Amino acid sequence: NAGVTQTPKFQVLKTGQSMTLQCAQDMNHEYMSWYRQDPGMGLRLIHYSVGAGITDQGEVPNGYNVSRSTTEDFPLRLLSAAPSQTSVYFCASSYFRANTEAFFGQGTRLTVV
Amino acid sequence: AQSVTQLDSQVPVFEEAPVELRCNYSSSVSVYLFWYVQYPNQGLQLLLKYLSGSTLVKSINGFEAEFNKSQTSFHLRKPSVQISDTAEYFCAVSVAVSNFGNEKLTFGTGTRLTIIP
Numbered sequence: 001n002a003g004v005t006q007t008p009k010f011q012v013l014k015t016g017q018s019m020t021l022q023c024a025q026d027m028n029h030e031y032m033s034w035y036r037q038d039p040g041m042g043l044r045l046i047h048y049s050v051g052a053g054i055t056d057q058g059e060v061p062n063g064y065n066v067s068r069s070t071t072e073d074f075p076l077r078l079l080s081a082a083p084s085q086t087s088v089y090f091c092a093s094s095y096f097r098a099n100t101e102a103f104f105g106q107g108t109r110l111t112v113v
Numbered sequence: 114a115q116s117v118t119q120l121d122s123q124v125p126v127f128e129e130a131p132v133e134l135r136c137n138y139s140s141s142v143s144v145y146l147f148w149y150v151q152y153p154n155q156g157l158q159l160l161l162k163y164l165s166g167s168t169l170v171k172s173i174n175g176f177e178a179e180f181n182k183s184q185t186s187f188h189l190r191k192p193s194v195q196i197s198d199t200a201e202y203f204c205a206v207s208v209a210v211s212n213f214g215n216e217k218l219t220f221g222t223g224t225r226l227t228i229i230p
């Protein structure tokens with residue numbers, strides 16, 4: 001059972017480039033989300049999805065797009081990378097209930113130069 | 114909207130000493146409370162959670178946390194820490210309603226626990 005798989009683990013981008021961070025889960029979870037982790041700021045929610053075809057913005061959505069065409073996959077797209085998007089990105093999934101455990105991927109460390 | 118405050122960004126503790134990591138939350142409705150742990154270069158994993166019932170909850174590796182509604186706190190404690198407990202600890206809250214979009218986890222800023230041999 002792989003759980004939540006994120007690719008790539010590391011990425012360096014030049015300012016203005018675009019890329020997609022991949023996230024896949026094999027637990028049939030309805031709820032998936034993307035967070036960014038920055039020193040001293042904890043985890044901040046970027047976007048989330050409550051099921052295929054349904055997404056919504058979190059706390060810090062600017063500069064990111066998401067889509068959810070299947071239950072398993074929830075990619076995060078950076079449209080035009082900026083140095084402020086240098087961060088560690090985590091994908092998480094859970095059943096769609098407030099009292100359930102969130103399962104996290106190993107993270108993607110992104111550097112924008 | 115709910116929020117979480119972890120006042121201590123770093124806590125150094127000697128091996129086998131007790132530790133308490135503080136967490137306070139604010140919410141206008143009932144909440145579920147969680148502690149997640151992040152070991153170096155890894156993702157977060159659930160340590161323990163409070164949903165309802167007994168206010169004292171325990172993990173399998175000796176940590177415990179107590180829900181205090183009057184003080185809106187959920188502090189994490191361990192009576193005797195080990196080197197392997199070195200990690201970053203995040204307190205999180207989720208509101209107990211079922212409307213679309215309200216099941217979001219809100220995290221604190223984290224506390225880095227360092228065990229000194």
